[in-house]
Amino acid sequence: MSLKINIRKAFPDFVLNVELDADDGVLALLGGSGCGKSLTLKCIAGIEKPDSGRIVINGQVVFDSDKNINIPPQGRNVGFLFQNYALFPTMTVLGNIASVVEGKKLHRLAVAGEIADKFGLESVKNLYPREISGGQQQRTALARILVRKPQILMLDEPFSALDTHLRWHMEQEMAVVLADFSGVTLVVTHDRDEAYRMSGKIAVMNEGRLDCIGDKDDIFTNPKTLEAARMTGCKNISKAEKTGDYAVYAVDWGITLKTVKPVTDRVKHIGVRSHHFQPGLGENSFPITVHGSINEPFSRIWLFAFNENAEKLQFATKCEGCAPNALSVPPDKILLLE
Amino acid sequence: MDFRPFVISIQVAVTATVFTFFLGLFAANFVYKMKRGKGIIDTLFTLPMILPPTVAGFFLLTTFGRQGFVGSFLESVFDIRIVFTPTGAVIASIFVAFPLMYRTARGAFEQIDQNVIYAAQTLGFSRHKIFWTLKVPMAKSGILAGAVLAFARALGEFGATMMLAGNIPGRTQTMAIAVFSAVNTGNIQLAYTWVAILTAMSFAMIMLMNFWASPRHRRRKNVPKN
Numbered sequence: 001m002s003l004k005i006n007i008r009k010a011f012p013d014f015v016l017n018v019e020l021d022a023d024d025g026v027l028a029l030l031g032g033s034g035c036g037k038s039l040t041l042k043c044i045a046g047i048e049k050p051d052s053g054r055i056v057i058n059g060q061v062v063f064d065s066d067k068n069i070n071i072p073p074q075g076r077n078v079g080f081l082f083q084n085y086a087l088f089p090t091m092t093v094l095g096n097i098a099s100v101v102e103g104k105k106l107h108r109l110a111v112a113g114e115i116a117d118k119f120g121l122e123s124v125k126n127l128y129p130r131e132i133s134g135g136q137q138q139r140t141a142l143a144r145i146l147v148r149k150p151q152i153l154m155l156d157e158p159f160s161a162l163d164t165h166l167r168w169h170m171e172q173e174m175a176v177v178l179a180d181f182s183g184v185t186l187v188v189t190h191d192r193d194e195a196y197r198m199s200g201k202i203a204v205m206n207e208g209r210l211d212c213i214g215d216k217d218d219i220f221t222n223p224k225t226l227e228a229a230r231m232t233g234c235k236n237i238s239k240a241e242k243t244g245d246y247a248v249y250a251v252d253w254g255i256t257l258k259t260v261k262p263v264t265d266r267v268k269h270i271g272v273r274s275h276h277f278q279p280g281l282g283e284n285s286f287p288i289t290v291h292g293s294i295n296e297p298f299s300r301i302w303l304f305a306f307n308e309n310a311e312k313l314q315f316a317t318k319c320e321g322c323a324p325n326a327l328s329v330p331p332d333k334i335l336l337l338e
Numbered sequence: 339m340d341f342r343p344f345v346i347s348i349q350v351a352v353t354a355t356v357f358t359f360f361l362g363l364f365a366a367n368f369v370y371k372m373k374r375g376k377g378i379i380d381t382l383f384t385l386p387m388i389l390p391p392t393v394a395g396f397f398l399l400t401t402f403g404r405q406g407f408v409g410s411f412l413e414s415v416f417d418i419r420i421v422f423t424p425t426g427a428v429i430a431s432i433f434v435a436f437p438l439m440y441r442t443a444r445g446a447f448e449q450i451d452q453n454v455i456y457a458a459q460t461l462g463f464s465r466h467k468i469f470w471t472l473k474v475p476m477a478k479s480g481i482l483a484g485a486v487l488a489f490a491r492a493l494g495e496f497g498a499t500m501m502l503a504g505n506i507p508g509r510t511q512t513m514a515i516a517v518f519s520a521v522n523t524g525n526i527q528l529a530y531t532w533v534a535i536l537t538a539m540s541f542a543m544i545m546l547m548n549f550w551a552s553p554r555h556r557r558r559k560n561v562p563k564n
Contacts, residue, residue, distance in 0.1 A: 042456075045456075045459075045460050046459070046460075047456045047459065047460070072459070073456070073459035073460045074459055074460075074462045074463065074464065076460070077462070078460055079460070080456070080457065080460040082453045082456070082457055083453075084451070084453060086451065086453040086454045086456065086457035087454075087457075088454060088458070088472060088476075089454070089476060090472070090475040090476055090478075099461075099463075099471065100461045100462065100463075141457075144461065145461070148461065148462065
């Protein structure tokens with residue numbers, strides 16, 4: 001099963017232009033707010049109509065601007081989990097699930113009751129959505145979606161409406177549900193950890209375009225683009241100028257670094273993750289000026305600069321201790337970004 | 339005392355409210371879903387609310403009068419007359435009460451979380467099913483409030499009714515018109531009676547509407563958990 005999209009939709013101040021292929025498994029769409037990731041889901045579901053392009057779900061063309069095909073959302077059978085779950089407030093948990101089942105009323109209630117039990121909603125099935133917890137609301141929404149056996153699953157920021165402690169719990173429940181679903185699953189998130197834990201592949205989106213796509217480990221250890229580095233949490237990024245086949249000048253930091261990987265002409269930025277700096281001397285080591293520190297729950301972040309007037313960087317360390325006076329940048333940890 | 343104005347008023351207002359209810363509901367849903375030209379249609383639908391009653395009456399007379407295009411059609415084809423009949427009073431009431439129903443219902447529709455509608459679409463709900471099983475129940479208190487407002491407005495209608503249906507005792511003379519006639523003929527006692535009845539009814543209806551619109555009414559038996 002597969003999903004193929006190639007769509008364009010223009011707004012006065014924003015253009016969505018996405019080309020994306022997805023196979024079975026979970027693909028995370030990672031991007032900042034306003035990058036068009038939710039809009040992409042809405043186009044696939046048929047809630048929004050692209051200006052032009054083509055969308056193919058499991059071999060069925062649901063949208064093709066050249067052939068004038070635009071199947072309404074009702075005919076696409078996609079499972080769309082909304083950020084706020086979008087439960088029907090005037091119906092009970094059981095009513096919400098039963099309302100999407102076809103057939104006679106008794107049959108609908110029987111099917112709905114069965115899936116409600118399976119999702120652990122037995123005790124709340126006669127309550128209204130606002131009378132149950134956030135986790136139960138999400139389970140109700142999932143049950144309501146899965147009872148129709150959708151072609152693909154799309155989850156829009158599935159955990160953003162939950163408290164931190166519930167989030168972790170629901171994420172594990174979701175993992176079980178997703179493992180059970182044999183088809184394409186798209187998860188929209190701006191949280192890199194969530195993206196990493198839930199997905200097999202990650203697509204990074206930026207300003208309405210697909211920035212890059214790849215296996216999650218590849219995207220995290222070896223991001224190729226500026227946006228991929230940013231979205232995977234790289235805090236230290238500088239403009240870069242190539243100075244040799246294995247050397248690059250970090251413009252914002254005022255230092256020249258040796259690299260392990262060859263520097264191509266397309267490299268415009270470099271990045272170093274804050275936990276990759278090494279205190280003390282070594283290759284690529286420079287004296288630093290420490291500007292301050294921030295205590296995180298289990299680590300400490302030093303704010304420093306390699307030169308006066310240069311941009312401040314972050315260095316994260318697990319251990320307590322006094323401020324380092326020199327840091328080295330391991331050449332194999334430098335991210336070369338296009 | 340002649341109670342016919344009371345009976346006529348209730349008959350006219352109830353009939354007019356039934357029509358206004360559905361017309362206003364569908365108009366509200368239509369405008370709510372409109373993408374282009376919303377402003378002009380909304381203005382047209384709201385206009386009867388602020389037009390002087392005589393202007394509204396004049397429009398209705400020129401449309402439903404014997405020379406009017408609807409009036410002449412109805413008379414020649416169905417032998418139905420509108421002017422100086424209870425039907426005319428109903429039409430005048432529908433005309434002036436419609437904007438209240440339309441605007442209140444539209445406001446209630448606009449409060450609905452759009453994602454709920456989108457979710458229903460992706461879950462295969464037809465337009466018809468979305469309207470009757472989701473939008474209407476979700477906008478219930480607003481729709482009921484609109485219906486009460488429309489009924490109250492229809493009950494108090496005077497100007498356009500005078501022009502279209504006239505003031506025929508026992509036929510088109512409603513309570514509001516009876517007050518006018520009583521004052522005109524110097525029967526202050528009668529005027530007081532109708533004024534008292536109308537004021538009490540209006541008061542009760544506003545109370546009812548506020549009750550339906552209050553959050554306390556919407557809360558159900560169970561206290562929400564957090």
